[in-house]
Amino acid sequence: MAKLSIHNGLEPIETSTMADKVEKSLREYLKKKPFLPGDALPTETEIASALGVSRNVLREALSRLRMLGMIESRKKRGMVLTKPDVLGAFEKVLDPLIIDKDTLQDIFELRLALEMGLAELLYLRKTDKDLEELETIAKAEKKHKDNDFRIKTEIAFHGKLYEITGNNTLKRFQSMLLPIFGYVLTLEKKTIMGKVTHLDLVEILKNGTRDDFKEGMYQHLKPHFDRLKK
Amino acid sequence: MAKLSIHNGLEPIETSTMADKVEKSLREYLKKKPFLPGDALPTETEIASALGVSRNVLREALSRLRMLGMIESRKKRGMVLTKPDVLGAFEKVLDPLIIDKDTLQDIFELRLALEMGLAELLYLRKTDKDLEELETIAKAEKKHKDNDFRIKTEIAFHGKLYEITGNNTLKRFQSMLLPIFGYVLTLEKKTIMGKVTHLDLVEILKNGTRDDFKEGMYQHLKPHFDRLKK
Numbered sequence: 443m444a445k446l447s448i449h450n451g452l453e454p455i456e457t458s459t460m461a462d463k464v465e466k467s468l469r470e471y472l473k474k475k476p477f478l479p480g481d482a483l484p485t486e487t488e489i490a491s492a493l494g495v496s497r498n499v500l501r502e503a504l505s506r507l508r509m510l511g512m513i514e515s516r517k518k519r520g521m522v523l524t525k526p527d528v529l530g531a532f533e534k535v536l537d538p539l540i541i542d543k544d545t546l547q548d549i550f551e552l553r554l555a556l557e558m559g560l561a562e563l564l565y566l567r568k569t570d571k572d573l574e575e576l577e578t579i580a581k582a583e584k585k586h587k588d589n590d591f592r593i594k595t596e597i598a599f600h601g602k603l604y605e606i607t608g609n610n611t612l613k614r615f616q617s618m619l620l621p622i623f624g625y626v627l628t629l630e631k632k633t634i635m636g637k638v639t640h641l642d643l644v645e646i647l648k649n650g651t652r653d654d655f656k657e658g659m660y661q662h663l664k665p666h667f668d669r670l671k672k
Numbered sequence: 673m674a675k676l677s678i679h680n681g682l683e684p685i686e687t688s689t690m691a692d693k694v695e696k697s698l699r700e701y702l703k704k705k706p707f708l709p710g711d712a713l714p715t716e717t718e719i720a721s722a723l724g725v726s727r728n729v730l731r732e733a734l735s736r737l738r739m740l741g742m743i744e745s746r747k748k749r750g751m752v753l754t755k756p757d758v759l760g761a762f763e764k765v766l767d768p769l770i771i772d773k774d775t776l777q778d779i780f781e782l783r784l785a786l787e788m789g790l791a792e793l794l795y796l797r798k799t800d801k802d803l804e805e806l807e808t809i810a811k812a813e814k815k816h817k818d819n820d821f822r823i824k825t826e827i828a829f830h831g832k833l834y835e836i837t838g839n840n841t842l843k844r845f846q847s848m849l850l851p852i853f854g855y856v857l858t859l860e861k862k863t864i865m866g867k868v869t870h871l872d873l874v875e876i877l878k879n880g881t882r883d884d885f886k887e888g889m890y891q892h893l894k895p896h897f898d899r900l901k902k
Binding site for chain 1: 689691693702706707709736738739741753758760761762764765767769771772781784786787789790791792796822839840842887889890891897900901
């Protein structure tokens with residue numbers, strides 16, 4: 443198991459290509475100048491000559507920025523700066539199979555922390571309609587015992603919680619983290635459930651205080667926290 | 673203010689380029705196959721012919737994956753799959769000036785939620801040495817009154833809190849969110865401070881319970897939460 447490999451401790455020296463360098467200059471240029479979304483960039487010829495690079499290299503770098511959603515090409519206007527999709531690029535690399543174990547664990551904990559921190563936003567923004575929907579999800583779960591259905595309602599319940607916060611970025615962020623969360627859970631030997639169920643959490647949201655909810659959520663997630671202690 | 677613009681509601685129809693399509697196929701291919709970091713990919717010629725695309729287009733797509741940290745080129749081995757830097761791409765687009773206002777606000781709230789959710793991890797992992805360091809930061813702050821120094825210690829204090837969680841991804845994530853947080857704060861008219869200071873928080877971490885800390889952190893951040901109510 444402890445077989446020495448050339449890759450242990452010996453990391454390849456970082457070599458950045460011309461495209462890396464041009465990409466970086468362009469990002470810094472876009473951040474420093476008072477550009478706003480919708481503003482047109484200089485032409486390819488102008489940028490290439492300003493940077494002293496070939497148009498091929500410039501195009502490679504621009505293609506990367508296009509992928510990040512920082513720029514887009516518009517007919518007649520050339521390249522324009524766009525509002526980037528901040529989570530888009532993050533989403534592209536989130537694959538539990540290629541992320542290293544420590545980072546998987548980190549992300550698992552990050553989601554636990556987020557879940558524990560939702561109480562303030564929930565109590566600020568929950569509506570009766572939200573709680574009705576949440577209750578419907580929690581009740582459906584009780585009727586079904588099979589595992590697939592359980593996982594689906596688990597996702598639906600926690601997804602709905604994030605939705606109640608009214609924060610789209612937060613909701614999307616958590617749904618992106620779900621596969622990672624699910625994957626880490628499968629690494630555990632058995633599924634253990636917290637004492638406080640989804641229905642209990644709904645009841646607290648209806649009639650309890652913010653502090654009750656925090657304690658309830660802690661009890662709900664306690665098996666995971668207990669595992670961290672080891 | 674409500675002037676109608678062609679861009680309100682009329683979004684350009686999404687057109688994906690060949691490079692977009694090839695990039696997507698490659699990402700799906702890498703996720704579906706049981707590849708592990710370090711595994712070599714087929715050669716450019718093989719991939720281009722399998723996808724039926726030109727090598728130029730393939731190279732553009734590969735360049736994007738290289739930027740995302742999903743693949744890298746190694747001497748003699750060709751392209752190999754790497755452990756992606758999950759936050760790297762996210763970091764590249766985080767620029768308060770080009771992110772739209774709603775998303776800025778979302779990110780601001782996300783950080784508030786995270787901060788409120790730190791208590792469990794902190795109480796699991798804090799050491800005496802950590803608390804000493806935290807106290808040093810909080811005490812230095814009291815001595816200085818100028819604003820620049822205040823902001824620096826604000827960053828140092830909260831950064832140290834994240835460090836105590838022992839979660840590198842979390843720590844890096846929060847430090848990436850700092851410019852956004854700072855930017856949103858500058859949009860507020862005046863800086864209002866919570867009743868509970870950094871030194872109070874240190875005292876709670878030393879002698880108080882997890883629940884005391886949650887309440888303390890809430891009071892510390894309360895001006896921000898109050899603002900959300902409006």
